[in-house]
Amino acid sequence: MRMIDIIERKREKQELTKEEIEFFISEYTKGNIKDYQAAALVMAIFLNGMTNQETTNLTLAMAHSGEILDLSTLEEIIVDKHSTGGVGDKVSLILLPLVSSLGVPVAKMSGRGLGFTGGTIDKLESIPGYQTTIEMEQFVKNVKQIGISMISQTLNLAPADKKLYALRDSISCVESIPLIASSIMSKKIASGAQKIVLDVTVGRGAFMKNKEDAEKLANTMIQIGKLAKRETICVLTNMNEPLGYAVGNSLEVMEAVNFLRGDMPEDLKQVVLELGCYMMQLAGIGKDLVENKNKLLENIKNGKAYDKLLELIKNQGGDIRYIENLDKFPKARYIEPLYNDKNGYIQEIDSKEIGKLASILGAGREKKEDTIDSSVGIVLTKKVADKVEEKEVLAYIHANHEKVLSEVKRKLKDRIQVSQHKIEKEKTILEVIQ
Numbered sequence: 467m468r469m470i471d472i473i474e475r476k477r478e479k480q481e482l483t484k485e486e487i488e489f490f491i492s493e494y495t496k497g498n499i500k501d502y503q504a505a506a507l508v509m510a511i512f513l514n515g516m517t518n519q520e521t522t523n524l525t526l527a528m529a530h531s532g533e534i535l536d537l538s539t540l541e542e543i544i545v546d547k548h549s550t551g552g553v554g555d556k557v558s559l560i561l562l563p564l565v566s567s568l569g570v571p572v573a574k575m576s577g578r579g580l581g582f583t584g585g586t587i588d589k590l591e592s593i594p595g596y597q598t599t600i601e602m603e604q605f606v607k608n609v610k611q612i613g614i615s616m617i618s619q620t621l622n623l624a625p626a627d628k629k630l631y632a633l634r635d636s637i638s639c640v641e642s643i644p645l646i647a648s649s650i651m652s653k654k655i656a657s658g659a660q661k662i663v664l665d666v667t668v669g670r671g672a673f674m675k676n677k678e679d680a681e682k683l684a685n686t687m688i689q690i691g692k693l694a695k696r697e698t699i700c701v702l703t704n705m706n707e708p709l710g711y712a713v714g715n716s717l718e719v720m721e722a723v724n725f726l727r728g729d730m731p732e733d734l735k736q737v738v739l740e741l742g743c744y745m746m747q748l749a750g751i752g753k754d755l756v757e758n759k760n761k762l763l764e765n766i767k768n769g770k771a772y773d774k775l776l777e778l779i780k781n782q783g784g785d786i787r788y789i790e791n792l793d794k795f796p797k798a799r800y801i802e803p804l805y806n807d808k809n810g811y812i813q814e815i816d817s818k819e820i821g822k823l824a825s826i827l828g829a830g831r832e833k834k835e836d837t838i839d840s841s842v843g844i845v846l847t848k849k850v851a852d853k854v855e856e857k858e859v860l861a862y863i864h865a866n867h868e869k870v871l872s873e874v875k876r877k878l879k880d881r882i883q884v885s886q887h888k889i890e891k892e893k894t895i896l897e898v899i900q
C-alpha cells in the first residue's frame with residue numbers, strides 16, 4: 467500500500483477503505499509517514515469530507531493506535547464528559563466533583579488548551595502541588611477510594627490523535643466534522659468510558675459556528691458511539707460569549723470554587739445542570755432529569771460538592787489552603803479596569819476574540835511548547851443583554867506586562883459591543899441529541 471495512492475483517492479473524493487485508513491494511522495503513529503504526506507491527506511479530508519463508515523474506521527484506528535484502558539476493575543459504569551472546546555469553559559472543574567458527590571464515579575482525562583480555547587489541565591495546574599500526571603494504578607485507586615480522579619492525557623492513549631491534532635492545528639484543519647468527531651471519540655474509547663456526555667459548543671468561540679454543523683457533528687459522534695457500543699448524549703450549548711465571567715487559568719479555578727460555594731453565573735449553571743442530569747441518568751442513579759437537577763443543586767447548597775473538590779485536590783497533592791482562601795492565589799501585577807463609554811445594553815462579547823486576548827496576556831499557548839501564565843486573563847463584569855451605564859466597568863484585565871496590557875485594553879474595547887437598544891438574551895442550552 468502506498469500513501470501517495472491514498473492521498474490521490476481522497477483528493478478525487480473517493481471513499482477510503484478500512485485497510486487504507488488503518489495503514490495511514492498505524493504508519494503515521496510509528497513515524498513511517500512524514501508530516502507533509504499526512505498533511506496532504508488531512509487537507510483532502512478537510513475539503514472533501516468522509517462518509518460515516520470512513521469516520522468510524524478512522525476513529526477506531528486512532529483509538530487502537532495506543533493502549534485501551536480497562537476500567538472494568540472499578541465495577542461501576544464509567545460515564546465520561548468531554549467538550550468540543552470553548553472560552554471560559556470551566557465546566558469540568560465544577561461538574562465532575564459535583565456528580566462525584568452524588569455517586570457518579572469520575573475517571574477523567576483532560577486536555578490542555580490550544581489556540582484560543584482553554585484546557586482543564588492548565589487550570590488544575592494553577593493549583594499549587596496538584597499532580598496531573600500520575601500512574602495508571604494510582605489513577606484507578608483514586609477513583610476507587612474517593613470516587614474521582616482528574617489527570618492529563620499523558621498515558622499512551624490514542625497517540626495518533628495527539629500527532630494529528632497538532633498537525634491539524636498547524637495547517638488550519640481543525641474545524642472539520644470527521645476530524646473532530648474521530649479525535650474526541652477515539653480518546654473516549656481509548657480511555658475506557660462506557661457512556662459519554664458531550665458538550666458540543668456552538669458559536670463564535672467554538673469550532674462549530676452554527677447549529678446545523680453542530681448537529682451534524684453531534685449525530686456523527688452519536689453514530690460512532692453506537693457502533694463502538696458507547697451510549698452517547700450530546701448537549702448543544704451556546705459559545706457566542708464566554709461561559710461565566712472569568713477567562714484565564716487561576717481566574718477560572720476561582721470562579722469554579724465560588725460556583726461550588728453557591729455563587730453561580732446563570733449560563734454556567736444551566737450548562738452544569740444539563741450535562742450533570744444526563745451523566746446521572748447514564749450512570750443509572752436517576753431517571754428523572756428534573757429530580758437530578760434538584761439533587762445537583764442540593765449538593766451545591768449543602769456543601770458536599772465543594773467538599774468533594776477539596777478531597778480531589780488534596781488526594782492529588784494540591785494545596786487546599788489556596789481553595790479555602792482564594793486570596794492566596796498569586797495575583798497579576800496589573801489589574802486594570804476597562805470602562806464603558808455610553809449607556810445601553812451589551813450587544814456582543816466575542817468569545818473567540820476574548821480567548822485570543824487572554825492568550826496574548828499569557829493564559830494560553832500559541833505553540834504546544836509555550837508556558838502558561840496562570841494568573842493572567844480577563845474577568846468580565848457583564849453578560850450579553852445586561853444593562854450598562856456610562857463609566858461602569860466592563861471587565862478587569864489581569865496582566866503581568868505593561869506593553870501587553872495596553873495592547874489588550876485597546877483591542878478588548880472593540881470586542882465588547884454596546885447597543886442603545888434592548889437586546890434579547892440568547893438561549894444557553896440549544897438542543898439535546900441522543
Ligand code: URA
Nearest residue numbers: 550551645646649650
Ligand atoms: N477537542 C478535541 O479533543 N479534538 C478536536 O478535534 C476538537 C476539540
